[in-house]
Amino acid sequence: MVQNVAGILPELDPEDFYLLSGVEQGMRFSEWVSREKLPDFADLTPEEVEYRLDRCLDRGLIERKTIQYEGYTLTFEGYDALALRTFAERETITGFGASLGVGKESDVFEVQSYEPMALKFHREGYTNFREVMKERDYTSDRQHVSWLYTARKAAEREYEALETLYPDVSVPRPIDHNRHAIVMEKIDGVELSRTGLEDEQVLPVLDLVLREMQTAYREGRVHADMSEYNVFVGSEGITIFDWPQAIPADHENAEEFLERDVENIVNYFRRKYPQHVEEYDVGAVAHSIEKNEFDRVEAHSV
Numbered sequence: 001m002v003q004n005v006a007g008i009l010p011e012l013d014p015e016d017f018y019l020l021s022g023v024e025q026g027m028r029f030s031e032w033v034s035r036e037k038l039p040d041f042a043d044l045t046p047e048e049v050e051y052r053l054d055r056c057l058d059r060g061l062i063e064r065k066t067i068q069y070e071g072y073t074l075t076f077e078g079y080d081a082l083a084l085r086t087f088a089e090r091e092t093i094t095g096f097g098a099s100l101g102v103g104k105e106s107d108v109f110e111v112q113s114y115e116p117m118a119l120k121f122h123r124e125g126y127t128n129f130r131e132v133m134k135e136r137d138y139t140s141d142r143q144h145v146s147w148l149y150t151a152r153k154a155a156e157r158e159y160e161a162l163e164t165l166y167p168d169v170s171v172p173r174p175i176d177h178n179r180h181a182i183v184m185e186k187i188d189g190v191e192l193s194r195t196g197l198e199d200e201q202v203l204p205v206l207d208l209v210l211r212e213m214q215t216a217y218r219e220g221r222v223h224a225d226m227s228e229y230n231v232f233v234g235s236e237g238i239t240i241f242d243w244p245q246a247i248p249a250d251h252e253n254a255e256e257f258l259e260r261d262v263e264n265i266v267n268y269f270r271r272k273y274p275q276h277v278e279e280y281d282v283g284a285v286a287h288s289i290e291k292n293e294f295d296r297v298e299a300h301s302v
């Protein structure tokens, strides 16, 4: 579990951030950054580096390991601190709030801006990475796999998808992104998985979700991880979130992913509301979405 670093940010000096970004720069070349290289990367004197290393180690922002050499690496907390500092400098966020959710591969918090927003830290690649590294020769640059890179890429992909889809598709409005973090509109709603729909809402909500998927397809994206956990239901309709794995609609596997997304959603409704939801031809629904002809799921009952 990654600690919330917002509380320790006020304790940090500008030089602590130089050190952290020095370690970050060194991690482009190797997982453990040699102490000898840190004054250069961080633009600090060796004495200053020593002092800052202790402060950052104490706060869990970096880790040390001595193998052939004394090396340092950022923890997720250290990476979080760098992203938060950037958002604060840009005045994207002015305050940090409570947790909004812990996902499979993310931590989401409420943050303060001109209005309350959601900040999502991507955590992709972290747990996996440790496993992978055990089996690899990580002195070789070519095989250098970094969770930093994986998490940053995921955040970039999610932000790019939100920018492509907003506002035509009902997704959180993208506000800003940096490193492995994105700031977006905070959605006030309840996840579909935790919503008990009234009888007369069941089919209209299913239609709404499928229509948003159709609009997303028309705008060039297939979500590729659709489930009852990635849809919010609120008083103003539904919102589809969690887009890092979205694929372009012209991708060679797009149809396959679209059909799987449709199947996940339709099957969820069938399981939860068997008395309201009949059996549908999922392939036909997906096909009508591809042709931009989808209207009501009931047109595809079998």
Ligand SMILES: Nc1ncnc2c1ncn2[C@@H]1O[C@H](COP(=O)(O)OP(=O)(O)O)[C@@H](O)[C@H]1O
Residues within 6 Å of the ligand: 100, 101, 102, 103, 104, 105, 106, 107, 108, 118, 120, 172, 184, 185, 186, 187, 188, 191, 229, 230, 241, 242, 243
């Ligand atoms: N824009 C948002 N507004 C409010 N809560 C959010 C927002 N985005 C995510 N969350 C909360 O955080 C949880 C995890 O987010 P999600 O994007 O689904 O990440 P993961 O990839 O880890 O599943 C969600 O289930 C939801 O409760």
Ligand SMILES: [Mg+2]
Residues within 6 Å of the ligand: 103, 104, 229, 230, 242
């Ligand atoms: Mg999710």
